[in-house]
Amino acid sequence: MNYKKKCGAIAATLPALFLTGCISAPQAQEKLAATTLYDINRVHNQILKYKTWKPVNPEPVKLNVLVGAACANAMKAISTPHADKFVRVYVNDVGLAPMLEAKSPQFPAGTIIVKEKLPNKTSNTPEFFTIMVKRETAYDPDNGDWQYLIMEPDMAKLEKPSDVENCQSCHATWAKTSDFVSRIYLSPEQNRKLK
Numbered sequence: 798m799n800y801k802k803k804c805g806a807i808a809a810t811l812p813a814l815f816l817t818g819c820i821s822a823p824q825a826q827e828k829l830a831a832t833t834l835y836d837i838n839r840v841h842n843q844i845l846k847y848k849t850w851k852p853v854n855p856e857p858v859k860l861n862v863l864v865g866a867a868c869a870n871a872m873k874a875i876s877t878p879h880a881d882k883f884v885r886v887y888v889n890d891v892g893l894a895p896m897l898e899a900k901s902p903q904f905p906a907g908t909i910i911v912k913e914k915l916p917n918k919t920s921n922t923p924e925f926f927t928i929m930v931k932r933e934t935a936y937d938p939d940n941g942d943w944q945y946l947i948m949e950p951d952m953a954k955l956e957k958p959s960d961v962e963n964c965q966s967c968h969a970t971w972a973k974t975s976d977f978v979s980r981i982y983l984s985p986e987q988n989r990k991l992k
């Protein structure tokens with residue numbers, strides 16, 4: 798059903814909706830789009846463009862160094878199955894300011910964070926992607942309303958991790974400090990700029 802027909806059909810049954818929703822087409826279209834905001838294909842399409850987003854750490858950093866840093870900060874010790882791998886993190890515009898500017902960030906709904914796992918520091922060929930999508934309020938309050946996803950290097954599709962509880966419980970380490978987002982790849986200069 799095209800937009801006009803749909804509007805007509807709704808209008809026939811609900812005159813009030815016709816008046817408020819259909820008179821101004823752009824508004825009505827916006828409403829339709831909002832209901833599909835977190836549609837997996839839509840999120841996937843955005844993620845396919847992640848290379849145009851801001852890299853949070855342009856220089857890939859090594860995982861096991863980060864785990865060491867986490868311990869040095871007296872956080873819960875974090876083990877990683879990916880010792881000797883490098884990571885680079887990207888965030889879309891929605892989450893950019895909290896990521897780079899806020900000492901205690903709260904990420905708005907619509908934030909997407911993509912983590913590349915790289916075989917070495919100069920590689921531009923990720924071996925794997927882990928992803929966090931900040932969903933609408935009450936999507937999953939215990940886990941900060943974050944949705945955890947994974948993607949193979951071919952980027953063909955987004956998948957729900959089989960061990961999503963692991964993602965959630967480990968990221969709960971940062972629930973209070975930074976809205977479940979570790980940010981332990983920020984450089985000392987970036988950390989100093991947080992307000």
Ligand code: HEC
Pocket residue numbers: 860863864875876877884886910911912927928929945946947958960961963964965967968977978979980981982
């Ligand atoms: C054992 C702890 C642990 C588990 C389990 C874990 N993560 Fe993480 N995650 C980290 C750490 C530590 C970082 C910081 C970067 C790094 O070391 O990779 C991180 C970073 C991230 C980031 C970048 C945003 C941030 O928090 O800084 C995303 C996205 C992410 N993880 C997604 C996932 C997903 C999806 C899963 C489950 C498939 C998962 N993580 C499981 C510890 C974990």
